[in-house]
Amino acid sequence: MLHKLWPVLATITLILSACAGSTSQPDAISSIENENSLSGKLIIYSGRSEPLIQPVMTAFQTKYPQLEVLLKSGSNSQMANTLLEEKANPQADVFITTEVFTAYALSREGIFLPYEPVGYQNLPDAYKAEDASWVGLTQRMRVIMYNTDLVSPDELPASLFALTDPKWKGQIAAAGSTNASMQAQIASMIQLVGQDQTEAWLNGLIENEVTFFGGHSDVRKAVGAGELKLGLVNHYYYYLQLAEGSNVGIIYPDQAPGEMGIISNATAAAIIKGSKNLNAARAFIDFLVSEEGQEIFAEGNYEYPLLTGVALHPDLEPIVGLNMANIELAQVVNHFEATFDLIDMANLP
Amino acid sequence: MLKTEALRSNRRRHTTSTPKIAYLAGMIALFAVIPVIYILIRALTGDPELWQRIIQTRLIKLFSNTLLLLLAVTTGTTLLGVSMAWLTERTDVPGRKIFRWLLALPLAIPPYVGAIIHLALLRPRGGLISQWLEELNIPSTFLPNPTGFWGAAFVLIIFSYPYVFLLSAAAFRSLNATYGEAARMLGRTPWQTFWQVTIPSIRPGITAGALLVSLDILAEYGTVALLRFETFSSAIFVQLAGRYDRSAASILSGVLILLALVILYGEFRIQGQAQFTQIGSQWRPAALIHLGKRRIWGFLALFFTVLVSFIIPVGLLVFWSTQGILDHQTFSGMQIGSKGLVSFIFNSVWSSGFAAILAVLFSIPIAIYVVRYPGKISRLFSRLSQVGYAIPGVVVALSLVMLVNRFLPFLYATSLVVVMAYVVRYIPQAVRSSESAMRQLSPSLEEASRLLKRNAFQTFVQVTLPLILPGLLAGSALVFLSSLKELPATLLLRPAGFETLAVRVWIWSEEGFYFQAAPAALLLVVIAIIPLFFLLRRESIFKQ
Structure with a gap:
C-alpha cells in the first residue's frame, strides 16, 4: 500500500530540493573578472550592530551595482559558531566581527582564507593576523x-x-x-x-x-x-x-x-575559506581598509580608523596620551x- | 458464492485492515512529532553535570518566572475576554456590533510590536508619555515601570485576550434562553443565575481559550526579551544566540516542552467538552440584559480596551511610518545589504503562504483518517500532529538546526528551513480546521460517490474537497497569520539576505530606530488583517 505514496513523496522531495537548489546555489561567475564588473552574490556574516555596518555596505554597493550584497547579522558568537558549523559547507564570503578575539579563534580553526588587502602594510601589526587571515578595521x-x-x-x-x-x-x-x-x-x-x-x-x-x-x-x-x-x-x-x-x-x-x-579592542574582517565569490570578497575587504571605507567608519561611527593617515573625527580624543x-x-x-x-x-x- | 466471498472480504478489509490513508497520516504525525522527540532525547542524554548546574543556578527562577507570567496572563485574559464578550453579546451596550470586530483586531498585532510601542510610550524619562508630562511640568515618577513582570503581563494580556473573547462570545451567543429562565423561575436572582447557569455553560469555551493563551505565553519570546522578564523561551534564545550553547539550550527546551505538553494534554481533554453547547429546535437566544444608565460604563470599558489594544498602537505606527517615509534619510535607511522593503514583504508573504499551503495539505490525510476511521490509533495520530502547539519557536529552531544539519544537509541555510519551522509549529491549527470541516461532511455523500464507481481519489477530488474547501482555507488563513507574526525561529533560522517584516521590525526597534521599524510593523499588521478578516467572518458571532 505504501508504494502508492512514493510518487507523492518523490514529488514533494523534488519540489523541496528544487526550491532549495534555487535559493542556496551561488550564482556561477566567471573567474576572470575585472574590478568594475563584480556580480553575483556577496554573503556577509556580521556580528556588528547593523546600523554601524550598513553605511559602508551601501557605499560599496554603489561602487558595484551589479553585485547583490546579502547580510546576515546576529550576535557575534552566534555568527562565529555558525561559521564553525559551516566549515565543511561554507555559505558566507566575508565575516565582520566586533572584536579581534573571535577573529583570532576562528583563524586558529582554519575558517579564514588569508588575504593581504591593498594597503596592508599601512595597517598596524597589533591588529592583523600573522598569516594575514584576518585584518583589523577600526579601534x-x-x-x-x-x-x-x-x-x-x-x-x-x-x-x-x-x-x-x-x-x-x-x-x-x-x-x-x-x-x-x-x-x-x-x-x-x-x-x-x-x-x-x-x-x-x-x-x-x-x-x-x-x-x-x-x-x-x-x-x-x-x-x-x-x-x-x-x-x-x-x-x-x-x-x-x-x-x-x-x-x-x-x-x-x-x-x-x-x-x-x-x-x-578592534573590529575585524576576514574572507571565509571556500568563499564562492572570492573576487567580490577581496574587493569588499579592500574597500573596508581603503581610505574611503575607513573614513565612513571614522565619520559616521566615531571609530578610530586603523589605516594610518585617515583623520579622526574632530570630536574624538586622540589615543595618544x-x-x-x-x-x-x-x-x-x-x-x-x-x-x-x-x-x-x-x-x- | 464468489461474489459474497468478495463482498465479505471487502467488508473485512474495511473493518480490520489498516486503510491506506493511515500510513500517510502516520508519516505526517511522525514528521510533526520528530522535533519534540529529538529535543527530549537531547535533553535527557545531556551531561548530568550540566543538568545539575542548570538546576542549581537557573531552573527554579525560570520555572517560577514562567509560571507566574502564565498565571497572571491567563487570569487577565480570562477576566478581560469574558467581560468584553458579555458586554457585546449579552447586554444592550451601544455600538456592540462594531466592537465585536474591533475587539478581535488585536490578533493582527504581534505582541512584540505591542511591547515595542508600550516601551516607547512608557519608558521612564525616555518614553513619549513621560516626555509630554515633563513638558507640562508634571513629574512622571508616578508612571509604573514598563519593564519586568507587570509590563510583560500587561502587554501579553492586552494582545492575547481576543482568543478568550472570541471563544466565550461564541459560547454566550449559543446560550439557550430557557436555562436562564428556568433558573429565574426557581427563584434565583440574576446574579445567582449568572454564576450558577451562565458561567458553567460557557466554561468549556473559556477554559479552551485560556489554555491556548497559556501555550502562546510559553512560546512568547519577543515581548519577554524586550521587557526583560526572563522566561524559558528567552533564556533558551540567549543560550542559542549569545553563547551558542546547545547542550544547555536543549536541557532548558526539554523542561519547557514537558511543561507545555501538560497544558496541551489538558487542552485536549477540555476540547471534547467545549462542544457541548447545543443548539436544538428548542433554542432561542437569551434576552439581552438592559444596562439602563450603566450603558455608558459598558461603552467606556469597551472603548478603553479597543483604544489600548488597537487604536493607540496602530495610530502610533501610522504616525511613525509617515515620519519615517517623509524623512529621506530614514527611508533610504530601510535597506539591508541590497535588500529593501519590497523584498521583506515578498519574503514574509511567500514563506507564510507556502507554510500555510503545506500545513493544510499535510492536515488533510490526518483529518480524513481521524474522522472517517475513528479509533485509538487515528486519535493518537491526530494528537501527535498537534504537538506543535507545545513547541515554542526557539525550540523548533533549535531542533531544526540540529536535524537539518544531520539528515537534510542540502536544505541547510535555505529559506525552506524557515518554512519547515512554520509548518511544524502551526500545523496543529490546520489539523483542527480540517478535522472540523470533515466532521461536518456526511459520509453518505462519499459513499454515494463510491457507489457511482468513483475511486477513492476521484471521490476526494470531486466530492470531499469542494465541500471541505472553506474549512481548509480557514486553516490556511490561520497558519498564514501565525507564520507572518512568527519571530524567534525566523531570527535563528533565516539564511543571509532572507529578511522578513517581523525580523526587520525586531532588529530595527532593538536598535531603537522606531521610524525605520514602523512602516514594516504597520505593513505586518495590515497584511495580517486580511486573513484575520476572512477568519472572523466565519465566526458565528459575526453572522447575523
Missing part, C-alpha cells in the same frame, strides 16, 4: 558615559571597579551577556586583573542592580534620556548619543598610574571559556 575603547544633568563632575567614577560602589545602585546601564563587546571586556579583565577579581566585579554589578540591555544602543539611549545615570559602553556610543543632542559626558576609566588602563591596558591577544583568547563560566555563575542576563 574602540570601553568607557563609561554619564548623564551630565544627573551626575556632577566631582562624583564621577574613575574606574570600572567603581561601578560596583553601592552609591550607584540601580543607576547603571550595561549590555548583557550576549553582547560580544561585553564578553571581550570580561575576557580581557581576566587577563589583566585575574579571574577572582573579575568574578567579584561581575557579582558586584549584579548586586548593584545594573540594568542589562540587549545592546549598546539601548544603553546610550537610556543614559541620554536620563533613565539611568551611568552606562558602560564602547566610546562611539557616547558620541552617537552626543550627536543626538543629549547631555552626556565620557569617562576614560582606570587612568591613574598602576591602574589597568582602558580596555580597547591615554593609559591603554596591555592586552595580550593570544592570552585573552584562551580566557573565553572561563568568561562564559563566569557569566553563567554570576547569572548575568
